[in-house]
Amino acid sequence: MRAKLLLEDGSKWEGISFGAEGESMGEVVFNTGMTGYQEVLTDPSYCGQIVTMTYPLIGNYGINRHDIESRRPFVHGFIVREQAEAPSHWRSERSIGHWLKEYELLGLAGIDTRQLTRRIRVHGTMKGILSTKEESWDALAERLDRQALMQDQVARVSTQSIHTAPSYGPRVVLMDFGAKYGLQRELARRGCDVVVVPHHTTAEEIERLRPDGILLSNGPGDPKDVPHAIRTVASLLGRYPLFGICLGHQLFALACGADTEKMKFGHRGSNHPVKELASGRTWITSQNHGYAVRNESLTGTPLKLTHVALNDGTCEGLEHQELQAFSVQFHPEAAPGPHDSESLFDRFVAGLQPDSSLREGGNIHA
Numbered sequence: 001m002r003a004k005l006l007l008e009d010g011s012k013w014e015g016i017s018f019g020a021e022g023e024s025m026g027e028v029v030f031n032t033g034m035t036g037y038q039e040v041l042t043d044p045s046y047c048g049q050i051v052t053m054t055y056p057l058i059g060n061y062g063i064n065r066h067d068i069e070s071r072r073p074f075v076h077g078f079i080v081r082e083q084a085e086a087p088s089h090w091r092s093e094r095s096i097g098h099w100l101k102e103y104e105l106l107g108l109a110g111i112d113t114r115q116l117t118r119r120i121r122v123h124g125t126m127k128g129i130l131s132t133k134e135e136s137w138d139a140l141a142e143r144l145d146r147q148a149l150m151q152d153q154v155a156r157v158s159t160q161s162i163h164t165a166p167s168y169g170p171r172v173v174l175m176d177f178g179a180k181y182g183l184q185r186e187l188a189r190r191g192c193d194v195v196v197v198p199h200h201t202t203a204e205e206i207e208r209l210r211p212d213g214i215l216l217s218n219g220p221g222d223p224k225d226v227p228h229a230i231r232t233v234a235s236l237l238g239r240y241p242l243f244g245i246c247l248g249h250q251l252f253a254l255a256c257g258a259d260t261e262k263m264k265f266g267h268r269g270s271n272h273p274v275k276e277l278a279s280g281r282t283w284i285t286s287q288n289h290g291y292a293v294r295n296e297s298l299t300g301t302p303l304k305l306t307h308v309a310l311n312d313g314t315c316e317g318l319e320h321q322e323l324q325a326f327s328v329q330f331h332p333e334a335a336p337g338p339h340d341s342e343s344l345f346d347r348f349v350a351g352l353q354p355d356s357s358l359r360e361g362g363n364i365h366a
């Protein structure tokens with residue numbers, strides 16, 4: 001079956017459908033990872049986006065039950081040069097096409113993804129519509145025109161209710177704006193007592209959970225679309241040690257008086273070089289963001305720039321100069337990607353001071 005993609009700039013792309021049938025609209029972005037497509041598809045930060053992979057062959061090691069990063073894929077469509085119909089890997093359970101169909105997601109293969117990526121790099125990310133329907137480009141253009149990009153992605157992907165992963169270590173409240181499983185995995189590895197809370201949880205509700213620290217998760221969309229979360233972060237500041245990742249980093253910056261802006265085409269891939277300014281060391285990082293904290297907006301705030309992207313000089317990390325709070329724009333949990341920066345979780349957890357009556361082996365009722 002054929003499938004079409006129409007972009008906001010009027011460019012038309014035709015290829016082969018490999019997922020569900022129907023129609024889907026979203027912001028068309030590209031990811032440069034050579035592997036890790038399953039983690040990309042299930043990263044809730046891609047909610048509302050149609051993702052193009054620049055690597056030409058995707059799906060060759062199939063889909064397995066280990067590499068998912070959330071309860072389901074949240075992308076609005078997937079575009080590849082070539083889809084491997086017969087994956088080969090001992091962990092593989094099915095092909096990417098079968099899996100996309102199960103979740104009623106559209107896939108488009110057989111187009112020149114390099115040309116599409118160059119177009120996005122020149123024009124910036126754009127709205128696009130994918131369709132398997134037999135109809136004119138004009139009809140498609142009309143519907144693309146009428147639909148706006150969504151702004152409520154965080155509410156769509158965040159947990160609906162509080163859930164816990166109890167342990168004896170420091171209690172971390174993970175504010176879920178669309179958290180990847182990797183964040184919980186890293187906290188669990190360090191023995192943390194994790195409480196995951198919905199995006200709209202207030203500072204008072206969080207206080208009642210008696211946390212030792214707060215982790216602000218990654219998540220989709222513009223950080224300014226969740227003003228309630230910015231207010232909550234502002235009132236948690238100084239009361240608990242705080243660590244922000246990706247959207248969490250942007251919310252932390254906004255809560256401290258800095259500003260964010262939309263990037264032309266963002267950073268999405270598994271090999272983005274970032275310089276840690278204190279040591280002069282370069283880390284290779286996993287990234288997925290379309291917004292960034294404006295470096296100039298840091299003037300007059302209590303924030304210090306700690307990490308910069310080597311490709312374009314944009315802000316990749318911040319630290320509060322008086323309070324125990326820091327954040328990074330990239331993904332220290334990787335998944336997919338290199339583990340150069342995972343020590344950031346050690347730094348966060350080492351700075352937490354758990355209630356001593358709850359130490360492992362101790363009598364919690366003493």
Ligand SMILES: NC(=O)CC[C@H](N)C(=O)O
Nearest residue numbers: 218219221246247290291
């Ligand atoms: N991965 C993320 O948390 C992304 C943050 C934000 N949605 C952005 O695109 O910049």
